[in-house]
Amino acid sequence: MTGAAEKRPRTKPAEIRRDELMDAAEALFLRKGFATTSVGEIVVEAGVAKGTFYLYFKTKDDVLDALRTRFIEGFCEKLDMALAAADRDWPDRIDIWVRTSVNAWLDSVARHDLVFHQHAPANREMKADNLVILRLASLLEQGAQAGAWTIDHPRLIAVMLFDALHGAVDDHLASKNPVGRATLIGLVTSFYRRALALAHD
Structure with missing residues (x-):
């Protein structure tokens, strides 16, 4: 395997990534409430960059x-x-x-x-x-x-x-x-x- 192939980023299918964001948001909403949960906390919980969130949702209301x-x-x-x-x-x-x-x-x-x-x-x-x-x-x-x-x-x-x-x-x-x-x-x-x-x- 070449070095370029080894460095190729591994991406998850969109449906799985979206579900993971939803799971992370749901866990936070249940734990601390919808109003007090931020998008920043959701992406940290999901282990993704903030920009990834906006590929799937415009706001946390959309997640809900x-x-x-x-x-x-x-x-x-x-x-x-x-x-x-x-x-x-x-x-x-x-x-x-x-x-x-x-x-x-x-x-x-x-x-x-x-x-x-x-x-x-x-x-x-x-x-x-x-x-x-x-x-x-x-x-x-x-x-x-x-x-x-x-x-x-x-x-x-x-x-x-x-x-x-x-x-x-x-x-x-x-x-x-x-x-x-x-x-x-x-x-x-x-x-x-x-x-x-x-x-x-």
């Missing part, structure tokens, strides 16, 4: 946007995998949706609060573009087409069901005497089944 997108995509992936493993029993699919959603949320509270509480666009925008709501609406529409339940406006129903789950989990987290996780999942599942006029245990 990317972290929010990654969180939602990861959440949706868990839902998709759980539903893919389910049978075609529609009530069971609703149960799986609730159980997976509540568990995924409670298992990542700090990251959820970071990307949604630190970064808060208007609620109307969030509802319009929310991939979780769109997936739930699709599930409701498919169930209606299969005759599992009768509903009009599946997307609007999905928004209401999503907000019910969201509110229940938020209350659970804020409560000084919360119910157990299994009880919470059972209560939300029962609410979903009643809302869709399904038999419940």
Whole structure:
């Protein structure tokens, strides 16, 4: 191997470098807060030059946007995998949706609060573009087409069901005497089944 070849810089693929910057930023945001973290600290944490940061992001707000997108995509992936493993029993699919959603949320509270509480666009925008709501609406529409339940406006129903789950989990987290996780999942599942006029245990 020639000396020139040995000195050739080793670069990482752009996707890996971007992920490393996001990982570094997320660790700092969680540790010391978004507002008090600087771009300089992010690049030190990631072990890159400051100029490298600006190849991928304009500001740290852009990093938070990317972290929010990654969180939602990861959440949706868990839902998709759980539903893919389910049978075609529609009530069971609703149960799986609730159980997976509540568990995924409670298992990542700090990251959820970071990307949604630190970064808060208007609620109307969030509802319009929310991939979780769109997936739930699709599930409701498919169930209606299969005759599992009768509903009009599946997307609007999905928004209401999503907000019910969201509110229940938020209350659970804020409560000084919360119910157990299994009880919470059972209560939300029962609410979903009643809302869709399904038999419940």
